[in-house]
Amino acid sequence: MGAVLAAGCSSKPAADTASLTPPFLETPVAAHPAPSAATIAKGRQLYEANCIQCHGPNGQGDGYGAPFLVPPPRDFTAAQYKFRTTSSGLLPSDDDLFRTISRGANGTGMPPWKYLLADEDRWALVDYVKSLSPRFESARDLKPMPLPDAPGKSRSAERGRAVYSKMQCDKCHGDDGRGAGPSAPTMVDGKGRHVNARDFTQPGTFRTGWNERELIRTLETGMNGVPMPSYSGVMTKQEEYDLVAYILSLAGHGAGNQKRQVAHSMEGLGAPSRVIKLREHAWKYEPSEIHVKAGEVVRIDFSATDNGLGAGHGFALDGFDQQVFINGAMVGAPLSVTFKVDTPGRYDFYCATQCSTTELHPHMHGVLIVE
Numbered sequence: 536m537g538a539v540l541a542a543g544c545s546s547k548p549a550a551d552t553a554s555l556t557p558p559f560l561e562t563p564v565a566a567h568p569a570p571s572a573a574t575i576a577k578g579r580q581l582y583e584a585n586c587i588q589c590h591g592p593n594g595q596g597d598g599y600g601a602p603f604l605v606p607p608p609r610d611f612t613a614a615q616y617k618f619r620t621t622s623s624g625l626l627p628s629d630d631d632l633f634r635t636i637s638r639g640a641n642g643t644g645m646p647p648w649k650y651l652l653a654d655e656d657r658w659a660l661v662d663y664v665k666s667l668s669p670r671f672e673s674a675r676d677l678k679p680m681p682l683p684d685a686p687g688k689s690r691s692a693e694r695g696r697a698v699y700s701k702m703q704c705d706k707c708h709g710d711d712g713r714g715a716g717p718s719a720p721t722m723v724d725g726k727g728r729h730v731n732a733r734d735f736t737q738p739g740t741f742r743t744g745w746n747e748r749e750l751i752r753t754l755e756t757g758m759n760g761v762p763m764p765s766y767s768g769v770m771t772k773q774e775e776y777d778l779v780a781y782i783l784s785l786a787g788h789g790a791g792n793q794k795r796q797v798a799h800s801m802e803g804l805g806a807p808s809r810v811i812k813l814r815e816h817a818w819k820y821e822p823s824e825i826h827v828k829a830g831e832v833v834r835i836d837f838s839a840t841d842n843g844l845g846a847g848h849g850f851a852l853d854g855f856d857q858q859v860f861i862n863g864a865m866v867g868a869p870l871s872v873t874f875k876v877d878t879p880g881r882y883d884f885y886c887a888t889q890c891s892t893t894e895l896h897p898h899m900h901g902v903l904i905v906e
């Protein structure tokens with residue numbers, strides 16, 4: 536019944552985020568075991584095993600992967616956090632940090648760790664990350680700020696367009712919302728590095744999720760350390776919700792290329808007679824050798840265990856690269872392709888995702904043997 540209703544009134548375009556990541560506010564928060572020297576020490580170990588390559592040995596955001604990442608990894612010693620329920624300028628709450636570490640940040644290199652690390656481990660990481668800045672010691676009462684509740688059912692993207700101009704969002708995000716306003720070239724973060732304003736036509740890049748609640752939250756909290764201000768108390772509820780309706784409408788049908796092609800199969804093959812599970816683990820394929828029969832319809836279900844340098848991992852078959860490929864499979868969001876090869880032989884397969892310069896993952900190759 537619910538599904539029928541939802542389908543019947545789906546005037547809103549569905550976001551193609553190619554991700555199973557829940558929005559920030561809907562990310563489950565497990566009970567926090569009491570922080571202690573032991574949990575911090577455990578967090579440090581986990582950090583060294585999982586986070587150091589991006590966030591750096593001392594948490595300064597300068598790991599060896601950092602130069603490849605836009606946006607750059609967070610410097611935990613500066614303690615400027617973007618994804619919060621707390622008021623502008625304040626530190627994040629423990630729950631906020633737990634949510635980010637669990638779900639990652641959409642459209643960035645920050646992976647969702649809930650697929651790899653247990654609840655207690657993610658909490659130990661929260662304890663450790665906090666220990667990297669003395670600001671947390673004196674912080675009290677990091678309570679979620681109240682968000683304005685919805686002004687009834689009425690929303691008008693058209694009225695929101697006027698609010699967008701009145702609030703001068705266009706200065707940074709551009710008149711067309713694609714992130715290239717007049718101030719865009721001069722925007723920098725706390726360390727003087729260039730920052731891109733969000734391109735509203737790309738739903739998959741909204742860091743905390745592409746929905747009304749997350750946008751309202753961002754407008755209220757702002758993002759610390761970057762030029763996105765807080766608009767708390769500046770607009771009426773109606774204006775704020777209309778504005779959000781307008782932003783969401785920019786990624787609607789025909790709004791551009793938000794549907795990045797993530798996977799492509801051969802057309803018209805019908806159901807596969809063989810399904811193969813292929814995964815990326817530690818920048819290698821498992822299995823790296825696949826046997827199939829000539830002319831048989833094969834489906835490959837590909838999953839990744841890390842997000843590479845933020846771009847995920849892929850699959851392509853030599854000689855069929857244009858017809859069959861997977862691009863940017865992220866942790867928790869497997870992708871599939873269906874194909875058949877009629878001529879027996881050995882076909883190399885490789886990672887089709889752009890992070891794969893040979894230097895970065897020389898081992899992401901395999902061979903498909905068609906018998």
Ligand code: HEC
Nearest residue numbers: 585586589606607608609616617618635640643644645660
């Ligand atoms: C592949 C690189 C990469 C790895 C590995 C990584 N991160 Fe991140 N992390 C990032 C990037 C990039 C950002 C910045 C995202 C942004 O600014 O939108 C980030 C941001 C964060 C933030 C800041 C959120 C905020 O509100 O500003 C936290 C906390 C964090 N990471 C924790 C971790 C922890 C803990 C680990 C290890 C378990 C980890 N990260 C591993 C790339 C990485």
Ligand code: HEC
Nearest residue numbers: 702703704707730731732733740741742743753761762763
């Ligand atoms: C001074 C420049 C500036 C102004 C003015 C500005 N923004 Fe932003 N905004 C940014 C930047 C920069 C980012 C990207 C921050 C980042 O992720 O590093 C951003 C990000 C966002 C995001 C993305 C949140 C997410 O989850 O990824 C939304 C939504 C947004 N802005 C809406 C607005 C709206 C609506 C207005 C007007 C009320 C506005 N912004 C005004 C600079 C600005």
